[in-house]
Amino acid sequence: MPPEEPVAATDLTPGFRGRPRPAGIALPPGQYEEHGFPVLTAGTTPHVPTERWRLTVRNEDLEEWSWSWTDLMALPQDEPTVDLHCVTRWSKFGTRWRGVSLDVLLADVRSSAQYALVACHGGYTTNLPVADLLGGRAWVAHTYDGRPLHAEHGGPARLLVPHLYLWKSAKWVKEIHLVRDEQRGFWERYGYHDYGDPWREQRYQGD
Amino acid sequence: MVDAHAESASARTLVLDVPGWGGHRAGQHVDLRLTADDGYTAVRAYSIGAPWDPDAPTRVEVTVQRVQGGEVSPYLVDEFAVGQRIEVRGPVGGWFVWAPGAAGGAPVLLLAGGSGVVPLVSMVRERRRRADRTPFRLVYSVRMPGDALFLDELTGPRRRDDGVDTHVVWTRGVPPDDPSGRPPGRLDLRGLARHGWPADLRPLVFVCGPTGFVEAVSRMLLVLGHDASAIRAERFGPST
Numbered sequence: 001m002p003p004e005e006p007v008a009a010t011d012l013t014p015g016f017r018g019r020p021r022p023a024g025i026a027l028p029p030g031q032y033e034e035h036g037f038p039v040l041t042a043g044t045t046p047h048v049p050t051e052r053w054r055l056t057v058r059n060e061d062l063e064e065w066s067w068s069w070t071d072l073m074a075l076p077q078d079e080p081t082v083d084l085h086c087v088t089r090w091s092k093f094g095t096r097w098r099g100v101s102l103d104v105l106l107a108d109v110r111s112s113a114q115y116a117l118v119a120c121h122g123g124y125t126t127n128l129p130v131a132d133l134l135g136g137r138a139w140v141a142h143t144y145d146g147r148p149l150h151a152e153h154g155g156p157a158r159l160l161v162p163h164l165y166l167w168k169s170a171k172w173v174k175e176i177h178l179v180r181d182e183q184r185g186f187w188e189r190y191g192y193h194d195y196g197d198p199w200r201e202q203r204y205q206g207d
Numbered sequence: 208m209v210d211a212h213a214e215s216a217s218a219r220t221l222v223l224d225v226p227g228w229g230g231h232r233a234g235q236h237v238d239l240r241l242t243a244d245d246g247y248t249a250v251r252a253y254s255i256g257a258p259w260d261p262d263a264p265t266r267v268e269v270t271v272q273r274v275q276g277g278e279v280s281p282y283l284v285d286e287f288a289v290g291q292r293i294e295v296r297g298p299v300g301g302w303f304v305w306a307p308g309a310a311g312g313a314p315v316l317l318l319a320g321g322s323g324v325v326p327l328v329s330m331v332r333e334r335r336r337r338a339d340r341t342p343f344r345l346v347y348s349v350r351m352p353g354d355a356l357f358l359d360e361l362t363g364p365r366r367r368d369d370g371v372d373t374h375v376v377w378t379r380g381v382p383p384d385d386p387s388g389r390p391p392g393r394l395d396l397r398g399l400a401r402h403g404w405p406a407d408l409r410p411l412v413f414v415c416g417p418t419g420f421v422e423a424v425s426r427m428l429l430v431l432g433h434d435a436s437a438i439r440a441e442r443f444g445p446s447t
Contacts, residue, residue: 012242013293015287016286018243018249019278021247030248032278038443041442045425046435089251089252152418186302190300190301191299204299
């Protein structure tokens with residue numbers, strides 16, 4: 001793809017060529033294609049047995065809806081194939097998942113809140129608009145590439161919101177708080193973007 | 208880039224002069240952006256190895272480890288020349304950082320795998336620069352002598368006797384003059400218990416290295432009774 005504007009000579013890195021440009025895929029700006037599955041986590045990896053696993057959604061009036069692992073497995077399942085974009089610059093194409101759509105999980109939840117704060121085992125949190133959890137764009141995923149999701153990648157279950165940078169797809173998801181006013185999560189308080197659209201390259205606050 | 212030097216056969220420190228640089232904290236990194244002549248850009252994150260120096264406030268030192276088959280690191284280690292320009296964004300990261308007094312002056316345990324030592328050595332240097340007396344221990348896991356970074360500064364005869372207790376774990380090959388008589392091998396629970404701080408002292412723990420190293424070490428730390436909330440981790444490289 002040709003650059004949209006001519007490159008100023010002063011911006012060039014002399015002698016740098018880079019890898020052959022991938023064909024047939026669309027990379028968001030500043031990303032490169034990765035074939036492995038890197039692991040990035042701010043702390044240690046929690047190991048949560050499915051017998052003790054629960055997912056709780058809490059609305060702005062502090063009412064709660066909750067699912068055990070058995071409940072989750074009894075819900076209608078989706079099998080999305082999606083592209084992942086990590087703020088650390090790698091993108092991975094065509095990943096295959098199985099999980100429950102947030103449309104299903106939030107269907108009976110009474111709420112008019114516009115924001116969600118997602119909380120996880122291990123203490124991680126992240127924020128995103130409720131609208132981005134709906135419309136067939138977000139899942140609680142428990143199976144990756146035909147196998148139970150490995151703990152390193154957020155197993156037994158993680159949020160999967162592939163149209164935003166991957167730090168929004170919180171691993172080891174435990175609670176989803178629906179809140180009237182946006183509350184920043186872990187990386188967002190350290191300066192990462194509140195929304196995180198990879199196509200608009202919203203990496204840091206102010207992008 | 209105003210200066211550069213080899214840290215090992217496969218790693219090089221780039222000294223950058225960044226106009227408008229506003230300072231950084233020990234443990235932070237920068238994004239380097241490279242642009243090919245067809246406009247293609249690649250950006251990679253590299254840890255800053257030296258603390259901010261008020262006497263050279265626009266100076267940023269990063270250490271780059273050459274990754275075989277990598278897109279960017281072979282260029283930065285082997286080709287990028289003094290006097291050339293590169294785009295720098297940063298500093299980035301406010302979690303994996305240390306400064307004197309952090310966590311109420313808790314003792315600090317640094318656990319490095321390979322080139323994961325770079326942000327940790329920045330913390331050691333910051334402690335030295337500030338003449339801070341926080342108890343530090345560094346356990347550095349590295350394959351063999353040719354791969355080790357900053358070894359002379361950390362353990363050699365010219366080491367400053369400043370109270371940073373460094374232990375090197377050789378995983379593939381031990382230097383001929385190694386006094387321990389220990390065969391090469393990975394850091395294990397016993398080694399970590401012996402060379403790290405006891406969990407009772409409630410140290411602040413920074414772990415940096417390849418994913419497999421960080422996962423293994425984190426599990427061992429939890430087994431040894433360390434609180435998960437006191438462990439800060441930074442991983443690099445693909446999952447295997």
